[in-house]
Amino acid sequence: MAYVIHLARPTCTPYSEEMVKRVPAIKTRLSPDVIVASAVALADTEGLEAVTIRRLAQEHEVTPMAMYWHFSDKEALLDGIAEYLIGAVRLPEPTDQPWDVQLRAILEAFLVAIRPHPSIAGLALKRILVCEPGLVLAERALGLLRAAGLSPDKSADVGTFLLCAVISLVANEPGPKRRVAGEEREEMIRHKMAGFAALPPSRYPNVLAAGKSLAVCADEDDYFAVNLDLLVAGVRGIRPA
Amino acid sequence: MAYVIHLARPTCTPYSEEMVKRVPAIKTRLSPDVIVASAVALADTEGLEAVTIRRLAQEHEVTPMAMYWHFSDKEALLDGIAEYLIGAVRLPEPTDQPWDVQLRAILEAFLVAIRPHPSIAGLALKRILVCEPGLVLAERALGLLRAAGLSPDKSADVGTFLLCAVISLVANEPGPKRRVAGEEREEMIRHKMAGFAALPPSRYPNVLAAGKSLAVCADEDDYFAVNLDLLVAGVRGIRPA
DNA sequence: ACCTGAACACCGTTCAAGT
DNA sequence: ACCTGAACACCGTTCAAGT
Numbered sequence: 001m002a003y004v005i006h007l008a009r010p011t012c013t014p015y016s017e018e019m020v021k022r023v024p025a026i027k028t029r030l031s032p033d034v035i036v037a038s039a040v041a042l043a044d045t046e047g048l049e050a051v052t053i054r055r056l057a058q059e060h061e062v063t064p065m066a067m068y069w070h071f072s073d074k075e076a077l078l079d080g081i082a083e084y085l086i087g088a089v090r091l092p093e094p095t096d097q098p099w100d101v102q103l104r105a106i107l108e109a110f111l112v113a114i115r116p117h118p119s120i121a122g123l124a125l126k127r128i129l130v131c132e133p134g135l136v137l138a139e140r141a142l143g144l145l146r147a148a149g150l151s152p153d154k155s156a157d158v159g160t161f162l163l164c165a166v167i168s169l170v171a172n173e174p175g176p177k178r179r180v181a182g183e184e185r186e187e188m189i190r191h192k193m194a195g196f197a198a199l200p201p202s203r204y205p206n207v208l209a210a211g212k213s214l215a216v217c218a219d220e221d222d223y224f225a226v227n228l229d230l231l232v233a234g235v236r237g238i239r240p241a
Numbered sequence: 242m243a244y245v246i247h248l249a250r251p252t253c254t255p256y257s258e259e260m261v262k263r264v265p266a267i268k269t270r271l272s273p274d275v276i277v278a279s280a281v282a283l284a285d286t287e288g289l290e291a292v293t294i295r296r297l298a299q300e301h302e303v304t305p306m307a308m309y310w311h312f313s314d315k316e317a318l319l320d321g322i323a324e325y326l327i328g329a330v331r332l333p334e335p336t337d338q339p340w341d342v343q344l345r346a347i348l349e350a351f352l353v354a355i356r357p358h359p360s361i362a363g364l365a366l367k368r369i370l371v372c373e374p375g376l377v378l379a380e381r382a383l384g385l386l387r388a389a390g391l392s393p394d395k396s397a398d399v400g401t402f403l404l405c406a407v408i409s410l411v412a413n414e415p416g417p418k419r420r421v422a423g424e425e426r427e428e429m430i431r432h433k434m435a436g437f438a439a440l441p442p443s444r445y446p447n448v449l450a451a452g453k454s455l456a457v458c459a460d461e462d463d464y465f466a467v468n469l470d471l472l473v474a475g476v477r478g479i480r481p482a
Numbered sequence: 483a484c485c486t487g488a489a490c491a492c493c494g495t496t497c498a499a500g501t
Numbered sequence: 502a503c504c505t506g507a508a509c510a511c512c513g514t515t516c517a518a519g520t
Contacts, residue, residue: 030503053494064494066504074494125413129455130436135445138455142447154467155447156454160415161468165402168409172366174401195371204376206383206396213397214370214379226395227402230475237474238467271484294513305513307485315513 030060032070036080043081043120045179051120053077081120082127086134089113094140099147104232106140111166111224118178121171128163138163149239158238162231169227175216189216271301273311277321284322284361286420292361294318322361323368327375330354335381340388345473347381352407352465359419362412369404379404390480399479403472410468415458430457 028034038059043051053074057064071077090113092105114121128134141162145155176188192215201208217223269275279300284292294315298305312318331354333346355362369375382403386396417429433456442449458464 052492054492063505065496065506068495069503129433129448135440135448139445139448142451146447152447152450153454153459153463156415156451156459157464157467158471159451160455161406161410161464161471164409164413165406168405169402172405174397192370199376204380206387206393207370207376207380209393210383210397210400213394214401217401218394218397222394223398223402226398226479229479230399230402230472232475233478234471234473234475237478238470293511295511304486306487306515309514310484 030062030066030070032080035060035067035070035077036084039077039081040084040117040120044117047177047179048119048123051077051081078123079127079130082123083131083133085114085117085120085124086128086131086137089133089137091137091140099144100232100236103141103144103148103235104228106137106144107162107166107228107231110137110163111170111228114167115170115224118170118173121167125164125167145235148235150235154238158235162235165231166228169224173217173220173223174214271303271307271311273321276301276308276311276318277325280318280322281325281358281361285358288418288420289360289364292318292322319364320368320371323364324372324374326355326358326361326365327369327372327378330374330378332378332381340385341473341477344382344385344389344476345469347378347385348403348407348469348472351378351404352411352469355408356411356465359411359414362408366405366408386476389476391476395479399476403476406472407469410465414461414464415455417457 035056039051039056042055042059053067054064057067060066067077071080089110091109092102095102114124124134128138138159141159142155145159146152150158176185180188193211196208196211196215199208207214212218276297280292280297283296283300294308295305298308301307308318312321330351332350333343336343355365365375369379379400382400383396386400387393391399417426421429434452437449437452437456440449448455453459
């Protein structure tokens with residue numbers, strides 16, 4: 001039980017401000033889940049490049065090689081992160097509403113789940129079809145596409161793309177990464193706007209008119225809403241007559 | 242001129258088979274353009290992870306640090322690769338056809354340009370608005386969206402997403418990466434299909450029906466065509482009445 | 483102008499070993 | 502079952518120096 005007490009002792013090594021936010025006050029026992037959780041937090045605050053076997057080990061006060069007990073390699077860790085992300089999707093129950101309303105709801109549920117984690121959203125792409133919640137998501141989407149009148153093959157093509165599009169919607173929203181803030185963010189935006197201002201107005205009238213909306217994203221919610229609408233309307237538009 | 246002769250001598254160090262394809266028989270003078278060209282070729286054959294300052298230096302029989310004369314850092318090299326890609330877009334001339342026909346033509350021109358380079362397509366995302374051919378592309382797209390009746394702000398949101406969607410269309414086409422071929426590719430497909438076959442048919446009828454199209458991408462051309470159609474139809478669908 | 487050499491702080495990963 | 506220690510082959514990058 002001295003062992004248990006040791007595990008539960010408050011960490012008292014000096015932490016930088018950011019680390020305080022991330023690393024738990026209580027040293028928890030290492031496990032795939034807690035590693036994934038800290039990896040997600042790390043990616044959110046410092047980007048996917050910061051998610052490193054060695055860095056995670058350090059945050060858990062453990063040797064890098066300890067990670068290899070819980071994950072066979074880094075790829076497996078990324079799989080774990082993606083599964084966490086996909087598992088966070090809260091699908092609405094099927095209803096008797098028309099297929100387009102339900103499809104929109106499903107895409108939005110997916111978007112809402114991954115939106116807090118733009119830097120790891122891309123990891124979900126190749127991993128949807130290899131975990132249970134992803135398969136459920138795909139099944140629902142495919143069902144609605146069939147209901148819309150698409151053939152099985154077209155449903156597969158379109159369904160793949162729709163999920164892929166939602167991911168790239170959150171992974172690549174315009175403007176500087178959301179996690180850079182304050183003066184630095186302002187500076188990046190100013191720089192981008194200055195680049196636009198130097199353009200010949202006669203050749204780029206529409207780029208200049210869009211100006212600010214291109215450099216920052218005028219309104220994030222609008223950006224997501226209009227493009228989700230676009231995707232659903234697109235399916236509506238390609239149905240066989 | 243001994244210098245010139247030295248530059249022109251055929252390389253006679255032993256090459257592996259792949260290197261023969263990639264590295265020019267004549268050792269050319271180092272320049273940003275030839276470095277970018279070999280980086281693109283390297284990414285196409287071995288993926289973006291293989292594009293490394295040290296690896297490129299090695300292929301040009303030069304010290305890694307020599308690269309830093311031509312590019313301030315790796316980011317600048319990636320910028321160069323992206324510019325090359327965007328510069329390869331061959332936009333059709335404006336016509337008096339309706340906006341949707343022209344928009345579809347523009348998106349297709351973009352797709353055709355990047356389709357041969359799926360592993361670096363993603364680099365283009367953040368760099369379209371910082372090089373001349375990218376600005377021209379954006380200007381044309383925005384103009385057509387305005388012609389479709391969208392407000393400047395919505396045009397910006399939608400235009401950003403459309404280009405982003407085309408990129409993710411080629412960067413993430415379903416199935417194993419195109420550059421793995423032959424027996425290895427077959428094996429990966431078999432493995433994925435086996436995963437599907439193990440699913441309970443009652444819970445995943447549509448995934449199973451789509452089966453092969455999800456695991457391989459039944460027809461690449463179809464995949465691109467239907468989803469380009471979807472994007473254009475989507476714009477049509479969200480126009481103000 | 484263009485490139486080299488040595489060095490630094492990082493990676494992921496293997497293998498043998500400890501408890 | 503879970504972790505350590507030493508080692509290897511890689512990264513990007515800086516800085517001083519060569520021609």
